[in-house]
Amino acid sequence: QVQLQQSGAELVKPGSSVKISCKASGYTFTSYDMHWIKQQPGNGLEWIGWIYPGNGNTKYNQKFNGKATLTADKSSSTAYMQLSSLTSEDSAVYFCARSGFMYGVMDAWGQGASVTVSS
Amino acid sequence: DIQMTQSPASLSASLGETVTIECLASEDIYSNLAWYQQKPGKSPQLLIYYANSLNDGVPSRFSGSGSGTQYSLKINSLQSEDVSIYFCQQNYDSPWTFGGGTKLELK
Numbered sequence: 001q002v003q004l005q006q007s008g009a010e011l012v013k014p015g016s017s018v019k020i021s022c023k024a025s026g027y028t029f030t031s032y033d034m035h036w037i038k039q040q041p042g043n044g045l046e047w048i049g050w051i052y053p054g055n056g057n058t059k060y061n062q063k064f065n066g067k068a069t070l071t072a073d074k075s076s077s078t079a080y081m082q083l084s085s086l087t088s089e090d091s092a093v094y095f096c097a098r099s100g101f102m103y104g105v106m107d108a109w110g111q112g113a114s115v116t117v118s119s
Numbered sequence: 120d121i122q123m124t125q126s127p128a129s130l131s132a133s134l135g136e137t138v139t140i141e142c143l144a145s146e147d148i149y150s151n152l153a154w155y156q157q158k159p160g161k162s163p164q165l166l167i168y169y170a171n172s173l174n175d176g177v178p179s180r181f182s183g184s185g186s187g188t189q190y191s192l193k194i195n196s197l198q199s200e201d202v203s204i205y206f207c208q209q210n211y212d213s214p215w216t217f218g219g220g221t222k223l224e225l226k
Contacts (some may be wrong), residue, residue, distance in 0.1 A: 104210030109162040
């Protein structure tokens with residue numbers, strides 16, 4: 001079955017960077033978009049961007065331009081999101097999610113990775 | 120960006136009841152509307168896409184309807200396992216945007 005396994009919780013200092021991973025299994029990694037979504041405590045969901053692992057094409061929510069960088073490693077079926085210049089506003093749970101059967105509809109999600117930015 | 124407004128923000132209902140959650144888009148999204156269920160401490164899961172198409176494995180007590188800017192999610196015969204937060208999301212125009220969520224609790 002389709003599985004997206006994300007890396008663990010991170011505690012990072014303000015001004016630093018963090019890289020979260022999302023390892024895909026159970027489907028052809030290069031044939032589906034991979035999205036990243038932010039959820040702050042008590043808040044809703046914000047779409048950060050997507051990457052198409054087949055050719056590395058990316059599209060970002062303008063709000064996250066310069067904050068998030070999406071990459072993918074076809075050899076290990078793993079997608080990555082790097083967040084830079086971290087502030088307390090970046091403290092959140094970050095999900096990866098696949099879409100493919102319908103553009104922009106996310107039919108499988110990772111379990112989420114918690115990022116806490118604190119000195 | 121397309122704004123998605125969900126109502127109510129929270130809802131309390133009894134087992135066996137029928138509940139309805141509304142989602143209003145700031146412009147016509149031509150039925151490009153998905154609903155997700157997020158159980159406590161878990162990731163969201165797709166329930167419905169294209170406004171009224173049930174995702175595989177989703178119980179038939181869930182249904183979606185609507186068009187244009189107005190959409191709704193209906194849950195018939197509420198079960199205890201339906202306690203969750205429900206989100207709508209438009210996939211008509213990037214950036215994809217979500218509603219603020221509806222927290223459904225048991226009365």
